[in-house]
Amino acid sequence: MTLALTAFTQIIIMFFIILVGMISYKTRLIDKETNKKLSDIVLMLVNPIVIFISYQREFKAYLLTGLLISLLLAVITHIFGILFANLVLRKKNHEADIAIERFAVIYSNCGFIGIPLVNGILGSEGVFYITAYMTIFNLVVWTHGMITISGRSDRKSILTAMLSPSVIATVTGFVFFVGKIMLPDVLDQALTYLGDMNTPMAMLVAGVTIAQTDIVKVLQKLRIYYISILKLLVVPIAMLLFFSLFDIPRIVLLTSVLAAACPTAASINLFALRYDKNYLYASELFAVTTILSLVTIPVVMVLANMIV
Numbered sequence: 001m002t003l004a005l006t007a008f009t010q011i012i013i014m015f016f017i018i019l020v021g022m023i024s025y026k027t028r029l030i031d032k033e034t035n036k037k038l039s040d041i042v043l044m045l046v047n048p049i050v051i052f053i054s055y056q057r058e059f060k061a062y063l064l065t066g067l068l069i070s071l072l073l074a075v076i077t078h079i080f081g082i083l084f085a086n087l088v089l090r091k092k093n094h095e096a097d098i099a100i101e102r103f104a105v106i107y108s109n110c111g112f113i114g115i116p117l118v119n120g121i122l123g124s125e126g127v128f129y130i131t132a133y134m135t136i137f138n139l140v141v142w143t144h145g146m147i148t149i150s151g152r153s154d155r156k157s158i159l160t161a162m163l164s165p166s167v168i169a170t171v172t173g174f175v176f177f178v179g180k181i182m183l184p185d186v187l188d189q190a191l192t193y194l195g196d197m198n199t200p201m202a203m204l205v206a207g208v209t210i211a212q213t214d215i216v217k218v219l220q221k222l223r224i225y226y227i228s229i230l231k232l233l234v235v236p237i238a239m240l241l242f243f244s245l246f247d248i249p250r251i252v253l254l255t256s257v258l259a260a261a262c263p264t265a266a267s268i269n270l271f272a273l274r275y276d277k278n279y280l281y282a283s284e285l286f287a288v289t290t291i292l293s294l295v296t297i298p299v300v301m302v303l304a305n306m307i308v
Contacts, residue, residue: 006120007297021207035208039270048169050195054131055173059180070132073256078140081106104285105231108262126255133259138166150275202266209269209283218284228289232296236261261300263289
């Protein structure tokens with residue numbers, strides 16, 4: 001019950017911040033243009049700082065081993081997600097919508113919701129391991145994910161993605177961790193303060209975006225429930241059953257499954273805004289998967305606790 005209750009509490013917290021974003025839009029405190037600027041700040045500045053700071057910890061051999069296992073599990077999860085999404089979600093009349101649906105199934109909110117959940121359930125060691133999932137997430141989302149949403153697959157676009165701030169922060173952070181390089185306390189604290197803006201800013205952006213949709217009508221769309229089931233139940237449970245076949249440390253396995261069980265990544269809104277795609281549909285998928293995750297995450301975690 002602790003797993004389920006903690007997951008439920010953390011998601012409720014996210015909802016309150018999203019609600020503030022919705023109110024800010026309705027009261028015209030934040031308009032569409034401001035929201036797009038805020039999304040750029042999250043993607044290009046705050047998110048990379050969060051990634052880098054997550055690697056600022058004392059080097060220990062067992063942590064590196066667990067981290068490498070977590071990296072492998074994250075790679076497997078993303079490969080499965082990509083293959084699965086492309087298999088079950090075929091191109092329709094509106095290719096952009098299919099691209100957004102595939103993105104929604106593949107990429108999870110492992111940072112904004114995953115980190116608070118893991119911290120509450122598994123503690124600081126779990127947070128360290130989820131950074132491995134975030135590492136793969138950021139490498140893949142800024143390459144495959146960006147190409148999926150933008151529709152650009154030329155060499156220049158791929159190179160631009162590989163040189164994105166989040167990817168650079170991921171590589172630099174790992175080098176600092178392995179090289180046992182620690183920042184001065186003052187600089188570390190300053191970056192930590194900036195990183196602390198990650199969740200509230202991302203949820204504000206999501207709330208402003210959601211406020212532009214008719215949530216009552218959204219909840220009547222059967223297609224969104226289909227996508228939500230694929231994302232919230234099919235993918236994480238498939239990974240849970242597969243990973244349980246191997247001798248994987250329990251905390252590493254639970255962290256990986258929890259990361260996969262999180263709702264659709266908030267970056268679906270940010271990327272859709274950035275590349276002028278169907279951001280309203282993106283926000284609808286984000287909103288509904290986040291709402292349904294109130295039930296599905298506790299279910300997956302209880303199931304995981306029973307199996308492992």
